[in-house]
Amino acid sequence: MSVSSPIVSIDPLLCTGCRRCAEVCPVDAIVGTLHQPQSIDTERCVMCGQCVLRCSAFASPFDETISDIPAIRKERGLPEDDSSTLFAAHFRVDKGSVSSMLEDTDKISMVQCAPAVRSSIAEEFGLAPGTLTPGQLAAALRRLGFDLVYDTIFAADVTIMEEASELLERLESGENLPMFTSCCPGWVRYMETAWDDQLSHLSSCKSPQQMAGALFKSYGAEIAGKQPEQIASVAVMPCTAKKFEAGRPEMQADSVPDVDAVLTVTELADMLKRKGIQLTSLQEEEFDAPLGLYSGAGTIFGASGGVMEAALRTAIAVTTGKEVDESGVTFTKTEEGISRATINVAGKTVRAVIVSGLAHAAKLLEDVRAGKADFDFMEVMCCTGGCVAGGGQPKLLPHVDLQDAIQRRRESLHVHDKALPVRASHRNPSVTALYENYLEKPLGHRSHTLLHTTYGEAAGGHE
Amino acid sequence: MGAGDCVCIIGTNTTACHPVIGLGMMQAKRNGAQLIVIDPREIDLAREADVWLRLRPGTDTPLLSAIAGEIYNAGMVDVESVAASTEGFKEFCEGLAKFDAESVAALSEVAADDIRRAARCIGRARNTAFYYTMGVTQHTTGTNNVLAVSNLALLTGNIGRPKTGVNPLRGQNNVQGSCDMGALPNVLTGYRSVTNDDVRGSFEEAWNVTIPAEKGRTIPEMLNAIEEDKMKGLFVFGENPMRSDPDINHVEHCLHHVEFLVVQDLFLTETAELADVVLPGASFAEKDGTFTSTERRVQRIRAAVSPVGDSKPDWKILAELLERLGRPERYADVKDVFDEMRMLTPTHTGITYERLEAGGIQWPCPDESHAGTPILHVGNCMRGAGKFVPLEHREPAELPDAEYPLTLTTGRVVAHYHTATMTRRCFGLAGTWPEELVEVHPADAAEYGIADGDLIELRSRRGVATGRAWVTRRVPRGLVFMTFHFSESPANILTTSAADPVTGTPQLKVCAVAIRKLTEESTSVESLSIEEHASCHIA
Amino acid sequence: MHPFVLSDPSRCIGCRACEIACVDAHMDEDMVEAGNKELPFSPRISIVHEAEVTAPVQCRQCEEAPCVAACPAGAVVSEGDTVRVETERCCGCKACMAACPVGAMQVAVIPGKIKTPVAHKCDLCTGREKGPACVEVCPAGALRVFGREDLQRIPVSKRRQSASQLAGYN
């Protein structure tokens, strides 16, 4: 497939060739020599946006070599009165299309926002990293004009239902093991570009963003009494690869995309500010039912290890009948970016691995390819630390301790988890209702059509 | 001096305090002489030394005794001839047993092997000359320390010959002359005791007065007498005890307490500021007379300029004072003063102004046909047999402890002289060394968070002084050094008035202090990364 | 090649006469009067007085002088026998100080018309009859001018010495 413009790119007019972006690129996709403008190898790029976060080559008003800033803004599809700072490494901005969707009175707009957004967006309004603002985020999205403020976390809970079932099924049959999570689009893209012979190991589940999008335009449409094409489905993500994922051809039903547009945290913050919405001074509001109700398990999807923990909470309950708030499983760091644990689930020993940061996955994949894999289930997050460190997150200033900020965002998601009344996905009443009223059961027919996919075949290029 | 000779300096920073002699030592070294430096600080000469003994301050006597012991034990002493020309030799040698190299090494913090190296150096040298200054004398054990040097010289036969001897380097211009002239509490001219009736009698006859038969007071005794109301008046000339004496706070208290204080000086010093009457003295360039150098050489000087303003030469002020006290005018000029002096002083009798026209003469010079005495104790000691004095070690009166963990030692720098009343008024000297730099070892500096150039505070049991830190390895860890040149950084606020029991010389070389950083000004953020400065090489 | 003054640390006793002589040589005022007029004391030679070494340091009159390269105002020029500061053009930016590898450049107020700190450095006492004042005054003979001839002669004589050593060795 092709997208109208590249998701992540480097502007040769602004790039000074410092190659600091290459230090953080997990797939060595940044090509160029020192002091010369860099370019991105689209064959390798997974669109994680780490280069965007790292880039400090901004359009200085005093650099005479950066002459036509308005032209650069225009080229990037930014409005004329946009005054945001331009950096060499940047991602495709979709604020414009979202604005027009909101203005379209024929459509009902539904928005979802990923877990990690609520632990970071306050940074764009001057607060400290990790300040948790879910209620204000919901309120702000409503002020911006969204008709229904739903939540990706709801879909994360659904993902657990589907993925846990899929894992148990694979463990039963012994096929396609080990199983890999598929909720991280950068990771999926990496599998498709560099390990396409191993794609069968990926879970067939769509990511929470895409599950949510698919449910908005089916179940959600039914509830709203609308047709799928009458719905504008917008996702707010801490991630740039999500923009790519939303555009994938397999992520649509009858040519109607599950998600019509993806905004990053920085884009949303900018839209709010331009409308004069001060997120931090809003009264807290609730997300809309039913697709906006979520559990603590779904919340921690935003941090590395969260998918694993959420899956374990449900798996333990399903297989043992014992309801637990926390799995109690401790993962031990065995190598840089890799943690492991062995868990007994229904008499079976499951060897689980958590990979934080794409660069650490290759060695494990080599083992899988060689048939020497010593694990059954693997969670991989492209960005080190998980979505809290995603490329769509606020771009921190040079003096700020990035690791500290990521840690704070992580901690705040765990604090949120602990504070929620329901902490396991299968106990989310909206999820139960969804299955009762609509999907019937995990891995059922409707689930299969709406929530699962096949990766690899139509893997689109970057451009 | 040259090959085969040895120079042993102890407690003297010669290049800084006696630069001309220091240059001579450097020259001797280049000529092949061996150099032994005994000093806690890495003074410039320490770098040039063949053996440098970095002793803990206050351990001079045991260290010198240990060197003597090593020389004796190694059989490098001409026992027969030394025994023949001295007294107390046997007792002295027996006493050396308690100063074995190992235990003195532990005491003085000088390695035993270095003590032996120094001993070999002195023992094997043809001639060894010993030089010392206040580093030896300004201790409560000052007398013992000098005796230890003298013992060592006697033991090694380094006395009474060229390139040998016990050579105290006098600290001030004509300090030798003023001591020769009896400006001491216990002697009249020529170091003759006031308790000697014959000596006193000759002065009483000449002056037609009665002279007290008992010794006078040392400075600490005077201050105590003032405090006890036993002394009502004080006449200070050419001295600035408010900066140069130990425990200034105590000095100030006494000078306030004394009923009548007269100060005679060139400038309004800190001491003169407290005086009831200030008498303006003339400077060296404004007066006639003689100065006696550190080698006992009496030299004629002549006024180069007339005294400024109301100032007068010291002798004139004294003469006028005598006149107003009812003593008739007796002196027309300096020659009259000198002639009276030489007639009353056998060691100077042969020195006349006429003879001095041809150049300086070294006393003793008993008659006008005598050529003077370049070297003392030739052939035999002046007193007869050389006297060995067995010594004991005594620790300084104050040692560092938990509250005052560092040792302060004081001294001078090359640019300034004493309390700098003159040198700080001199553009070049003041410019080249404008303020107090307190030497602090880098490890101590680090411990107290002090960077080079920081303003620091020094505190002792007696007071508080400030100065700028000079972070340098010149001092060992645990020792800080400061001068007493700078009025605004008065080291002697800190020092103790504990003194040598014989001479009353205060222990200025050791006291316990604590230091801390005063300034908050950002000091050294600069990083080494800047070393390349490639940015400055843009063509 | 520019001549320059070099010190011999094995002779220096740190007496600072060189610093004082330097200031005197660059000042119209009489030394006796200078103190009364509170003139600045800004020597162009700096005594290093540390445990490890005592020696004066001053400009080497570099052939490719970093101070000349670093000056944004063109105030430091390599001209004739010396690297010279045109003080009227100096604005005191201190880049020369940062650039000089031996720390020979000073930025301070100098006696004269200009009342703000300006760069100044050893000018070999150009115009002074008896040559550099520091060399003349040093009582230890620790300072010496190395001129073109010395710089030609020294390597040649060292090579000779080295050659004869080698000859003896073989």
Next chain:
Amino acid sequence: MPHRLNPFILATASKCIGCRACELACAAAHIEGGVSVGSLQAPLSPRLYLTCVGEMRVPVGCRHCEDAPCAAVCPNAAIYRTDRGVQVDESRCVGCKTCIVTCPVGAMEMGQIWENGKPVMRRVANDNSPEGSEMEPALLASKCDLCKDRAGGPACVEACPEQALALIYPDAIKRRRNIQAALALKGTGARAGEVL
């Protein structure tokens, strides 16, 4: 030694990779905002300038000259020397730009000053407007202030990933170089005591 000369920020060209992190940090340090670029409440206006000449990259900024030409030419005494460098009083600046012309290193720029989220405005004549004049953001003298009010010291120094920038105290550098030079000399004639 006490620092009698103004410190300044100097970059080592051989270390600089040209990432502009210094400029970004500088600009951010001089406007209100939080930890992220998005939180900054005014456009970025750095006070040191990454300069690219061929392959060389190096930021250039104010040297805090002792006899600052900018201060000398300022007709309104808006630029003055303090014990913490040469500083600009924006409230006195009239935007005459003479300082830009006179600065020998190009450290001065005319920048917008923002207060409380709004640019400081000035009135300019405009015949086309009803009042004959209109307001526009004022451009005022802007240069390195050594981050005088910033707790961590200069932001650019802190931000540089390559440690290519340093706040240098010229007196301290001179002293250290003097010592190094003297130590180096010790290894020449001193060793043999020979007379060259």
